[in-house]
Amino acid sequence: xxxxxxLSAALGARTCQALRYRKHGEPTEVVKLExxxxxxxxxxxxxxxxxxxxxxxxxxxxxxxxxAILPDLxxxxxxxxxxxxxEIGSKVKSLKLGDWILPKDAGLGTWRTEAxxxxxxxxxxxxxxxxxxxxxxxxxxxxxxxxxxDFEELKPGDSVIQNAANSGVGQAxxxxxxxxxxxxxxxxxxxxxxxxxxxxxxxxxxxxxxxEEELRRPEMKELFKTCQxxxxxxxxxxxxxxxxxxxxxxxxxSMVTYGGMAxxxxxxxxxxxxxxxxxxxGFWITQWKKNHSNDVRAFRTMxxxxxxxxxxxxxxxxxxxxxxxxxxRKALNAALQPFTSAKQVLIM
Amino acid sequence: xxxxxxLSAALGARTCQALRYRKHGEPTEVVKLExxxxxxxxxxxxxxxxxxxxxxxxxxxxxxxxxAILPDLxxxxxxxxxxxxxEIGSKVKSLKLGDWILPKDAGLGTWRTEAxxxxxxxxxxxxxxxxxxxxxxxxxxxxxxxxxxDFEELKPGDSVIQNAANSGVGQAxxxxxxxxxxxxxxxxxxxxxxxxxxxxxxxxxxxxxxxEEELRRPEMKELFKTCQxxxxxxxxxxxxxxxxxxxxxxxxxSMVTYGGMAxxxxxxxxxxxxxxxxxxxGFWITQWKKNHSNDVRAFRTMxxxxxxxxxxxxxxxxxxxxxxxxxxRKALNAALQPFTSAKQVLIM
Numbered sequence: 001x002x003x004x005x006x007l008s009a010a011l012g013a014r015t016c017q018a019l020r021y022r023k024h025g026e027p028t029e030v031v032k033l034e035x036x037x038x039x040x041x042x043x044x045x046x047x048x049x050x051x052x053x054x055x056x057x058x059x060x061x062x063x064x065x066x067x068a069i070l071p072d073l074x075x076x077x078x079x080x081x082x083x084x085x086x087e088i089g090s091k092v093k094s095l096k097l098g099d100w101i102l103p104k105d106a107g108l109g110t111w112r113t114e115a116x117x118x119x120x121x122x123x124x125x126x127x128x129x130x131x132x133x134x135x136x137x138x139x140x141x142x143x144x145x146x147x148x149x150d151f152e153e154l155k156p157g158d159s160v161i162q163n164a165a166n167s168g169v170g171q172a173x174x175x176x177x178x179x180x181x182x183x184x185x186x187x188x189x190x191x192x193x194x195x196x197x198x199x200x201x202x203x204x205x206x207x208x209x210x211x212e213e214e215l216r217r218p219e220m221k222e223l224f225k226t227c228q229x230x231x232x233x234x235x236x237x238x239x240x241x242x243x244x245x246x247x248x249x250x251x252x253x254s255m256v257t258y259g260g261m262a263x264x265x266x267x268x269x270x271x272x273x274x275x276x277x278x279x280x281x282g283f284w285i286t287q288w289k290k291n292h293s294n295d296v297r298a299f300r301t302m303x304x305x306x307x308x309x310x311x312x313x314x315x316x317x318x319x320x321x322x323x324x325x326x327x328x329r330k331a332l333n334a335a336l337q338p339f340t341s342a343k344q345v346l347i348m
Numbered sequence: 349x350x351x352x353x354x355l356s357a358a359l360g361a362r363t364c365q366a367l368r369y370r371k372h373g374e375p376t377e378v379v380k381l382e383x384x385x386x387x388x389x390x391x392x393x394x395x396x397x398x399x400x401x402x403x404x405x406x407x408x409x410x411x412x413x414x415x416a417i418l419p420d421l422x423x424x425x426x427x428x429x430x431x432x433x434x435e436i437g438s439k440v441k442s443l444k445l446g447d448w449i450l451p452k453d454a455g456l457g458t459w460r461t462e463a464x465x466x467x468x469x470x471x472x473x474x475x476x477x478x479x480x481x482x483x484x485x486x487x488x489x490x491x492x493x494x495x496x497x498d499f500e501e502l503k504p505g506d507s508v509i510q511n512a513a514n515s516g517v518g519q520a521x522x523x524x525x526x527x528x529x530x531x532x533x534x535x536x537x538x539x540x541x542x543x544x545x546x547x548x549x550x551x552x553x554x555x556x557x558x559x560e561e562e563l564r565r566p567e568m569k570e571l572f573k574t575c576q577x578x579x580x581x582x583x584x585x586x587x588x589x590x591x592x593x594x595x596x597x598x599x600x601x602s603m604v605t606y607g608g609m610a611x612x613x614x615x616x617x618x619x620x621x622x623x624x625x626x627x628x629x630g631f632w633i634t635q636w637k638k639n640h641s642n643d644v645r646a647f648r649t650m651x652x653x654x655x656x657x658x659x660x661x662x663x664x665x666x667x668x669x670x671x672x673x674x675x676x677r678k679a680l681n682a683a684l685q686p687f688t689s690a691k692q693v694l695i696m
Contacts, residue, residue: 068619068622068623238618243613257618257621257622258622259618259622260618260619260622264618265591265615265616265617265618266615266616266617266618266621267613267614267615267616268613268614268615268616268628269613269614270586270605270607270608270612270613270614270630271416271608272630273605273614273628273629273630274416274605274606274607274608274630274631274632275416275630275632275635276630277629277630277632277635278630279627279628279629280616280621280627280628280629281621281625281627281628282618282620282621282622282623282624282625282626283622284622284623284625287623287625
């Protein structure tokens with residue numbers, strides 16, 4: 001390593017700062033702020049200055065070694081974020097100096113000051129949206145957008161039911177659905193500040209906000225007098241909560257699972273499958289991006305609509321805590337707390 | 349009632365014998381053999397002599413009042429069977445005297461000697477197949493055929509995994525899959541006569557027959573060295589058995605539930621939905637028939653292929669016990685026993 005560094009210095013190779021881990025384990029123990037060499041910018045590459053990058057639960061699981069995909073080690077943490085093009089290879093066509101970009105796929109390692117990446121690995125983004133919106137656009141709002149678009153044909157007046165309605169995905173679902181005239185039935189766990197949270201979710205467009213326990217009560221019949229039975233249920237929790245969503249699903253509807261906060265499986269009554277023809281599926285934005293890596297148009301259409309909503313104030317960034325790269329321990333610690341209300345975002 | 353009968357007789361109205369129930373309850377108590385009036389044969393109707401009609405589990409549940417669809421009472425039992433056209437209305441086009449027919453939908457009430465039905469309610473069937481094959485063709489083989497055709501695109505060499513492999517649907521799945529060059533991994537509960545049953549299922553085309561407990565063992569890896577991971581899992585059981593099928597499903601594959609013998613829900617790990625993209629769906633032949641009641645071609649294509657297989661000896665009737673209509677108590681009693689090995693068929 002020392003030799004490498006000396007060699008780099010002798011050759012005038014550039015370096016950047018990066019949050020890197022050499023083995024899987026607890027993030028606060030294995031992640032270190034290191035000086036990392038930057039490769040030269042090839043014909044088809046760009047040099048990107050990372051502007052801001054959030055700490056997502058999947059980043060944490062990836063470092064812990066428990067996630068479904070794991071990078072080769074040593075690896076730089078982080079999968080989401082916004083960067084700006086500072087240098088450009090001679091054969092790069094789709095990007096220009098100064099462009100903002102998002103990673104097209106997971107695994108880029110965004111917790112760093114700079115990165116040299118292939119043109120194909122990133123997609124440009126409008127620069128007239130707030131930095132924190134851009135930094136947190138690629139995972140949660142994209143997940144919400146796809147789930148509202150790819151599983152059931154929803155028309156204005158149709159409804160969607162979701163649990164974890166207060167999560168990043170949940171809030172994006174509320175806002176995107178509202179912009180399309182789709183009603184949302186939002187389920188959250190009971191809590192002392194239920195009314196405040198309910199008001200906040202309604203302020204961003206939620207049609208109904210109900211406690212998980214209410215799903216089993218006769219009052220639900222009242223709700224469905226003015227609201228269609230949902231064709232789509234979005235499940236970020238699993239366990240009993242998911243079963244309750246199924247109970248209210250329209251005949252032939254779909255439940256899409258994107259998370260499992262309760263760490264319990266999805267339990268589906270046989271009768272719901274046979275006699276109610278419900279479909280139980282899953283969604284993973286990382287896989288969607290991989291499947292569409294050669295089809296930029298689909299990604300572009302989604303980003304254009306999302307940026308349009310942001311400009312109109314119809315899609316807002318989650319509550320964020322902004323920290324410098326050197327404060328990474330504090331940021332990781334905060335991200336590791338259960339029920340953190342603010343998303344930790346590293347500002348480079 | 350007495351007046352009606354006298355009136356019928358006076359008007360020379362025809363009657364038939366039928367197994368009718370006036371209230372829901374235990375089949376052996378509520379079902380009675382009765383003389384039932386036959387309406388006159390209208391322009392668009394046919395008079396059908398029922399030749400043979402099986403007692404299916406769904407018939408029993410319908411009488412008990414626990415099934416998903418229930419007829420108006422009083423009702424004649426039975427939903428499946430083969431009949432022959434004895435009289436024909438002047439405007440009937442798709443049927444002729446002497447034709448064999450199957451009900452196009454559930455709810456006909458097939459446990460009777462004769463019935464007057466609308467032309468649209470029945471579909472003609474080749475007469476050169478064995479009577480017991482014809483009588484039991486409309487539910488189980490049709491369920492098997494559709495599940496192998498409508499959910500995943502299966503090519504020769506692909507594989508399907510199923511539990512309840514010894515059931516009526518299970519045996520039809522084995523035979524139809526074998527005729528298409530599709531391998532079947534057949535799961536049955538352990539039992540003293542496992543080897544005999546395994547041999548019997550292999551004799552009709554099963555590729556692999558395994559005990560439910562074996563699904564968790566490392567030996568399964570050996571099996572998948574020579575057999576592709578299944579794209580399709582067929583679940584007639586539910587509970588743990590269904591979860592075990594999911595474990596072996598190919599990435600992106602579908603599990604289709606058509607029954608719930610274990611009376612337990614289907615339990616789906618969240619990771620299977622998100623990271624393995626499995627789809628969990630249901631199938632109900634009654635609903636399929638309802639959805640396709642105006643599209644005879646789809647039904648015809650299926651019946652043609654099934655009859656072709658029967659003629660070639662590639663699709664056989666289940667083991668049947670044949671009884672006369674007057675022996676209905678004995679037949680119902682036998683059908684009510686758990687684990688009956690023979691299907692009870694009423695011969696009129």
